[in-house]
Amino acid sequence: MKILVGLKHVPDTETKVKVADDGVSLVEAGIKFVMSPYDEYAVEEALKLKEAAGEGEVLLVCAGPESATATLRQGLAMGADRAVLIQDPRFDRADGLVRASALASVATQESPDLVLLGKQGVGTDESQTVPMLGELLDLPHVSAVGTLEIVDGRFTAHREIEGAVEVMEGSLPAILGCEKGLNEPRYASLKGIMQAKKKTIDVRSAADAGIEDGALGEGKMVVWEKLDLPAPRSGARILEGEIDDQVVELVRCLREEEKVI
Amino acid sequence: MASPEPTDFLDVRSLFTEEERQVQDTVARFVDEKAIPVFPDAFDRHHFPKELIPEIAGMGLLGCNLSGYDCAGLNHVSYGLVCQELERADSGLRSFVSVQGSLCMFPIHTYGTEEQKQRWLPGMAAGEIIGCFGLTEPDGGSDPGAMKTRAVQDGGDWILNGAKMWITNGTIADVAVVWADTEDGVQGFLVEKGMAGYTSRDILKKYSLRASITSELFLDNVRVPDANRLPGVRGLAGPLSCLTQARYGISWGVIGAAIACFEEVREFTATRILFGRPLAATQTIQLRLADMCRRITTARLLSLQLGRLKDQGVMHHSQVSMAKWNNVRMALDVARDARDMLGAGGISIEFHSIRHMLNLESVITYEGTETVHQLVIGRELTGKAAF
Numbered sequence: 298m299k300i301l302v303g304l305k306h307v308p309d310t311e312t313k314v315k316v317a318d319d320g321v322s323l324v325e326a327g328i329k330f331v332m333s334p335y336d337e338y339a340v341e342e343a344l345k346l347k348e349a350a351g352e353g354e355v356l357l358v359c360a361g362p363e364s365a366t367a368t369l370r371q372g373l374a375m376g377a378d379r380a381v382l383i384q385d386p387r388f389d390r391a392d393g394l395v396r397a398s399a400l401a402s403v404a405t406q407e408s409p410d411l412v413l414l415g416k417q418g419v420g421t422d423e424s425q426t427v428p429m430l431g432e433l434l435d436l437p438h439v440s441a442v443g444t445l446e447i448v449d450g451r452f453t454a455h456r457e458i459e460g461a462v463e464v465m466e467g468s469l470p471a472i473l474g475c476e477k478g479l480n481e482p483r484y485a486s487l488k489g490i491m492q493a494k495k496k497t498i499d500v501r502s503a504a505d506a507g508i509e510d511g512a513l514g515e516g517k518m519v520v521w522e523k524l525d526l527p528a529p530r531s532g533a534r535i536l537e538g539e540i541d542d543q544v545v546e547l548v549r550c551l552r553e554e555e556k557v558i
Numbered sequence: 559m560a561s562p563e564p565t566d567f568l569d570v571r572s573l574f575t576e577e578e579r580q581v582q583d584t585v586a587r588f589v590d591e592k593a594i595p596v597f598p599d600a601f602d603r604h605h606f607p608k609e610l611i612p613e614i615a616g617m618g619l620l621g622c623n624l625s626g627y628d629c630a631g632l633n634h635v636s637y638g639l640v641c642q643e644l645e646r647a648d649s650g651l652r653s654f655v656s657v658q659g660s661l662c663m664f665p666i667h668t669y670g671t672e673e674q675k676q677r678w679l680p681g682m683a684a685g686e687i688i689g690c691f692g693l694t695e696p697d698g699g700s701d702p703g704a705m706k707t708r709a710v711q712d713g714g715d716w717i718l719n720g721a722k723m724w725i726t727n728g729t730i731a732d733v734a735v736v737w738a739d740t741e742d743g744v745q746g747f748l749v750e751k752g753m754a755g756y757t758s759r760d761i762l763k764k765y766s767l768r769a770s771i772t773s774e775l776f777l778d779n780v781r782v783p784d785a786n787r788l789p790g791v792r793g794l795a796g797p798l799s800c801l802t803q804a805r806y807g808i809s810w811g812v813i814g815a816a817i818a819c820f821e822e823v824r825e826f827t828a829t830r831i832l833f834g835r836p837l838a839a840t841q842t843i844q845l846r847l848a849d850m851c852r853r854i855t856t857a858r859l860l861s862l863q864l865g866r867l868k869d870q871g872v873m874h875h876s877q878v879s880m881a882k883w884n885n886v887r888m889a890l891d892v893a894r895d896a897r898d899m900l901g902a903g904g905i906s907i908e909f910h911s912i913r914h915m916l917n918l919e920s921v922i923t924y925e926g927t928e929t930v931h932q933l934v935i936g937r938e939l940t941g942k943a944a945f
């Protein structure tokens with residue numbers, strides 16, 4: 298089984314971001330970039346499927362800047378076989394359709410049996426790539442998959458929806474977006490890191506992937522106007538005194554000051 | 559220009575290769591997610607969290623700078639970074655990895671026969687076989703040449719008698735690398751758990767390295783086959799070369815302990831309001847933080863250069879002495895000062911600094927006391943041994 302896994306190189310959710318002077322990008326110095334956490338479930342699931350089958354190939358694809366090789370190397374160190382980077386620094390602020398098209402070009406060329414992605418890329422959290430890729434390739438697609446079973450060329454995917462679990466079945470090839478809880482992603486091993494050095498990362502331009510320059514530049518469908526950090530939270534107040542007095546004071550605040558009740 | 563990173567003020571990380579950074583990040587994540595949460599309690603309960611061994615081994619951390627025999631084959635700078643990350647959690651965790659890799663797997667790898675390597679190393683890399691290193695004796699660790707443990711040949715076997723003290727992992731070890739005096743000088747023997755006359759016992763009630771096992775070993779007419787003798791080395795050069803490996807790792811490791819304390823006290827002083835302003839806004843606190851930062855930074859540079867020398871194969875053991883001395887002293891001073899700046903809370907298990915501080919009291923003693931390392935450098939400078 299050949300499995301293609303799409304990865305996104307994103308700022309670590311732990312880092313404190315700063316908006317750059319241009320107002321639409323982040324100050325990159327001091328930000329740690331990592332593999333988007335949902336993509337880790339995708340890599341793990343692909344490796345598990347390959348290991349269970351005893352054969353197959355796990356191919357990683359990323360549309361991103363040159364520095365995204367670090368994320369691809371991490372996936373290779375976890376155990377993936379090879380990687381493709383469609384390199385252009387502008388992918389980060391492109392629209393979902395451009396990124397999905399880039400992945401689609403590799404999928405068309407490689408004809409995988411299964412495509413696994415994270416259900417969303419943290420940071421912009423658009424959740425668009427899975428459905429768009431499915432539609433571009435005209436293949437079944439399910440996102441937010443929490444449990445997955447693959448038998449005889451068909452998949453059964455469970456996804457949690459409000460108050461219930463949806464069970465989706467379909468044929469392969471398919472595009473599946475992985476949800477937290479699908480598995481526990483492994484740590485890369487040090488041997489894996491050593492072996493990853495010898496694995497190839499095939500670097501292509503956006504043009505190689507059939508993306509017109511305009512789609513990443515002037516003709517973008519989505520234009521980032523401005524980034525703002527959330528307003529700092531104002532200070533909390535700790536009530537003091539006897540508990541009965543505190544309750545009275547709390548109710549008074551909620552009613553008279555905050556006007557929420 | 560972006561502001562410098564407080565814990566890496568001169569951006570030493572930019573001097574690492576992509577692979578070295580990847581090793582560090584991978585281990586850092588394991589440490590944050592799996593190790594830091596368990597060590598305060600493990601220390602409190604005087605317990606080594608053995609349950610971490612499979613994952614540590616699975617990541618390839620055991621003997622990671624050795625090659626072949628299922629070892630990862632990393633360079634020495636990467637090994638240093640592994641130690642640094644592990645010791646951010648607890649010196650006991652780094653000690654476990656140091657002993658297994660540098661003190662036990664290294665001598666088998668370097669001085670053992672092919673058969674010994676095949677028999678022991680893959681299992682040790684997998685964490686299925688635990689090792690310990692028996693050099694120190696009750697009567698004075700700084701002078702190993704005066705050891706009393708003896709091995710006498712008896713036909714094809716050796717008979718070992720003596721006692722070893724302060725041995726990390728002693729009671730959980732499946733194999734002990736025991737150094738004993740013979741007619742031909744000191745030699746190393748692989749003493750196996752269950753051999754008649756070989757027993758061990760834990761040293762209880764330590765106030766330091768409580769999350770690490772420290773034991774005594776007793777050898778009472780233990781019969782060891784010659785096949786378990788390490789043939790590749792005679793004399794004190796054998797155990798001392800192992801110590802050089804482990805000390806090298808320690809010199810990196812303690813930087814991690816210092817960083818953990820520094821981070822903790824930076825956060826505390828930034829948010830603690832006294833006399834109407836954060837503690838961090840006072841001159842004395844700033845002087846103390848600046849001093850910590852300076853010392854952590856210089857230790858980083860020292861270890862990196864040491865690592866590059868080691869990777870080029872030109873590192874001298876007295877250079878390791880300088881790094882062990884400088885960096886452990888740095889870490890101990892940082893931990894003690896952090897503890898003080900945390901006020902009363904700093905004596906509680908809620909904070910990490912006191913645990914690191916107590917651990918570092920062992921680290922400054924084991925693998926050559928601070929004084930011994932100073933005297934090693936003194937001997938190098940003057941040509942005269944003054945021990």
Ligand SMILES: Cc1cc2nc3c(=O)[nH]c(=O)nc-3n(C[C@H](O)[C@H](O)[C@H](O)COP(=O)(O)OP(=O)(O)OC[C@H]3O[C@@H](n4cnc5c(N)ncnc54)[C@H](O)[C@@H]3O)c2cc1C
Nearest residue numbers: 691692693694698699700724725726920924925927929945
């Ligand atoms: C937690 C822990 C784990 C350990 N694990 C191991 C292990 O796994 N294997 C192992 O073999 N050993 C181990 N050790 C032992 C350690 O290596 C020794 O404690 C160390 O070598 C010092 O020896 P000592 O304790 O006998 O102190 P001593 O050698 O008795 O030294 C006492 C003091 O005298 C000073 N001193 C010594 N000689 C001189 C001199 N000539 N001039 C001036 N001052 C001097 C020392 O600096 C020190 O301050 C461990 C120790 C600890 C605390």
Ligand SMILES: Cc1cc2nc3c(=O)[nH]c(=O)nc-3n(C[C@H](O)[C@H](O)[C@H](O)COP(=O)(O)OP(=O)(O)OC[C@H]3O[C@@H](n4cnc5c(N)ncnc54)[C@H](O)[C@@H]3O)c2cc1C
Nearest residue numbers: 830832833837840841842843897898899900901902903905
């Ligand atoms: C075991 C124990 C028993 C105790 N028993 C009692 C008791 O019986 N009764 C009681 O009332 N208290 C008791 N205490 C509390 C003790 O007196 C306080 O811990 C002490 O006054 C320090 O206050 P703090 O812990 O809040 O530290 P902080 O005041 O927060 O100090 C933290 C650090 O900041 C430094 N610092 C503070 N102000 C400045 C400044 N302006 N400029 C520069 N640096 C500054 C301090 O020197 C310290 O290093 C006890 C404490 C302990 C540990």
